[in-house]
Amino acid sequence: MMLRWCRSVINGLKFPLIAGIERTQSSIGGFSTSAWACKHNDFYQDLDQKFIQFHKKLMESLPSSDWTPLPPTGHLPPERADIVIVGGGVMGWSIAYWLKQKENRRGALRVVVVERDPTYTRASTVLSAGSIRQQFSRPENIQMSLFSALFLRNINEYLGVVNEDPIDIQFNPSGYLFLASDQGASALEENYSVQREQGAQVLLMSPTQLKEKFPWINTDGVALASYGLENEGWFDPWMLLNAFKRKALSMGVYQCHGEVTVKMADMYSHRAGGKVSHAATKQPRQHTTEKNHQNKQANSKQTQPKT
Numbered sequence: 532m533m534l535r536w537c538r539s540v541i542n543g544l545k546f547p548l549i550a551g552i553e554r555t556q557s558s559i560g561g562f563s564t565s566a567w568a569c570k571h572n573d574f575y576q577d578l579d580q581k582f583i584q585f586h587k588k589l590m591e592s593l594p595s596s597d598w599t600p601l602p603p604t605g606h607l608p609p610e611r612a613d614i615v616i617v618g619g620g621v622m623g624w625s626i627a628y629w630l631k632q633k634e635n636r637r638g639a640l641r642v643v644v645v646e647r648d649p650t651y652t653r654a655s656t657v658l659s660a661g662s663i664r665q666q667f668s669r670p671e672n673i674q675m676s677l678f679s680a681l682f683l684r685n686i687n688e689y690l691g692v693v694n695e696d697p698i699d700i701q702f703n704p705s706g707y708l709f710l711a712s713d714q715g716a717s718a719l720e721e722n723y724s725v726q727r728e729q730g731a732q733v734l735l736m737s738p739t740q741l742k743e744k745f746p747w748i749n750t751d752g753v754a755l756a757s758y759g760l761e762n763e764g765w766f767d768p769w770m771l772l773n774a775f776k777r778k779a780l781s782m783g784v785y786q787c788h789g790e791v792t793v794k795m796a797d798m799y800s801h802r803a804g805g806k807v808s809h810a811a812t813k814q815p816r817q818h819t820t821e822k823n824h825q826n827k828q829a830n831s832k833q834t835q836p837k838t
């Protein structure tokens with residue numbers, strides 16, 4: 532585009548100037564016997580010659596007369612970044628979006644998302660069922676999910692981009708159904724109380740009520756059921772991923788095609804001057820195993836893991 536623009540400016544410069552000279556010549560032609568007029572003509576002809584040479588040189592210095600698009604540079608990372616996000620799945624692009632959303636002045640944060648596979652062949656985001664539920668046992672998860680439902684309902688207010696098509700994530704409302712035996716009924720009831728406290732629309736059903744609502748269900752061994760009345764269902768996760776990506780890019784996030792191979796230890800080491808981080812990353816495996824062991828012990832005390 533820039534090249535085309537250059538060319539038209541150059542051409543535009545040349546022709547009016549020559550036309551101007553011709554007009555000058557003809558008007559001077561009325562006094563053609565004058566030596567001064569003759570000299571004056573020579574001067575403009577020299578100037579014209581020089582300009583033609585200059586124009587020729589300039590045209591030769593441009594790559595080609597046809598428009599050739601510049602090679603894509605998406606794989607090249609910017610020279611400097613404040614935040615590098617490894618992985619452009621739904622989480623990566625969502626984080627990028629929210630970072631830009633929260634920056635206190637436009638362009639304050641330079642955020643880069645690095646993705647090794649732009650086709651997302653093996654990314655969880657596109658493999659997922661794309662469902663959302665409110666039925667969790669922890670208030671934090673319920674709150675997050677309630678906000679997610681609000682976000683999806685108003686997705687165009689959050690992720691809409693001017694002059695682009697509106698987003699349709701193809702939401703299909705459909706409640707989750709949790710079934711509990713005698714053993715799990717009290718946990719289900721407990722979860723239900725927390726969900727209602729947090730504002731989730733969930734219904735508890737006896738086996739008879741369950742049978743009435745879903746006649747095809749075998750209720751043998753079912754003591755209690757909980758069913759989501761609102762904000763549960765599924766949508767197209769590919770759409771959501773692209774909506775986050777499109778919006779984040781429109782807000783100035785950079786994308787880069789490549790695989791991040793630098794070790795976390797090196798990254799931390801670089802940041803912390805190679806002191807604290809070395810101590811923390813010396814035996815990462817042992818640290819992880821200990822943590823897992825503690826988690827396993829904690830989980831084994833519960834009949835059902837809290838979600």
Ligand SMILES: Cc1cc2nc3c(=O)[nH]c(=O)nc-3n(C[C@H](O)[C@H](O)[C@H](O)COP(=O)(O)OP(=O)(O)OC[C@H]3O[C@@H](n4cnc5c(N)ncnc54)[C@H](O)[C@@H]3O)c2cc1C
Pocket residue numbers: 617618619620621622623645646647648651653654655656657658659660661662663789790791792
């Ligand atoms: C079968 C299945 C069903 C699911 N169903 C649901 C569901 O119904 N509801 C729900 O809420 N969740 C569901 N999930 C979970 C949900 O999909 C994930 O929690 C979510 O997609 C995770 O997003 P992510 O961006 O962290 O990971 P991903 O989508 O996997 O993205 C990670 C990206 O990082 C890239 N990457 C990794 N390492 C590097 C590197 N070193 N350099 C550059 N790029 C890198 C990968 O190529 C990948 O594209 C499901 C998951 C699966 C697998």
